[in-house]
Amino acid sequence: MALVQIENVSKTYKTGDIEVKALNDINLAIEKSAFVSFVGPSGSGKTTMLNMIGCLDKPTKGKILIDDKQVDIFNRQKRAAFRGQRIGFIFQSFNLFPVLTAYENIEYPLVMIKNEPLEKRKELILDILDSVNMLNQKDKFPDQLSGGQKQRVAIARALVTQPKLVMADEPTANLDKESSINVIRLMRDMKDKFSTTFIFSTHDPQIMEEAEITYNLVDGKLS
Ligand code: ADP
Ligand code: MG
Secondary structure, X not given: OOOEEEEEEEEEEEEOOEEXXXXXXXXXXXXXXXXXXXXXXXXXXXXXXXXXXXXXXXXXXXXXXXXXXXOOOXXXXXXXXXXXXXXXXXXXXXXXXXXXXXXXXXXXXXXXXXXXXXXXXXXXXXXXXXHOOOHHHOOOOHHHOOHHHHHHHHHHHHHOOOOOEEEEEOOOOOOOHHHHHHHHHHHHHHHHHHOOEEEEEEOXXXXXXXXXXXXXXEOOEEO
């Protein structure tokens, strides 16, 4: 059984009288430990697709199974709990807490979601900081770090809860070329190391090349 199964999924947004079909009858399956990208121009439905798989929103039609659970029928509360237990997120604008150090940013989901005791937290955080090669920057605040370093902290934060799936919507959009390649390769190394499935979006041709599987979206359809 695939980790992610998408069956006949459509998503329509309604704003007043205007309807936008952001996703149009999508079918696909993503296996465990895959490194997958959704590519396409602005407005093609990448964010909508990632929001469906990441259980941030639900489809208007169709079925989504993640880890054998049918998530499209979940209410908001169930989706939030499911995300907390199984899905990590990496954002375009890093979304680190500015008043927390790198270490404390990574600690946050362990306290909020996993409720891990102090000693266990410390072990997990130091381990993952080492994996993303940021151990020597652990006491720095986000504004003392470069964009690439911030995204490495964000990758560590997404992974520290040991999720099955990590979602990253345009994770390199705010990075220069060199940092972008480094960040995407770090994600792939982490995929190899932890067998976590990574699903990201990009419209950068150089970043697309790093993916193992690519889905092209055009006007909400796979092409
Ligand atoms: P991408 O991430 O590829 O730029 P999106 O998934 O953000 O594409 O958007 C796909 C389409 O859905 C676009 O036409 C966009 O304007 C529309 N859309 C996205 N989110 C909303 C929303 N919350 N309300 C109304 N329309 C939306
Ligand atoms: Mg987008």
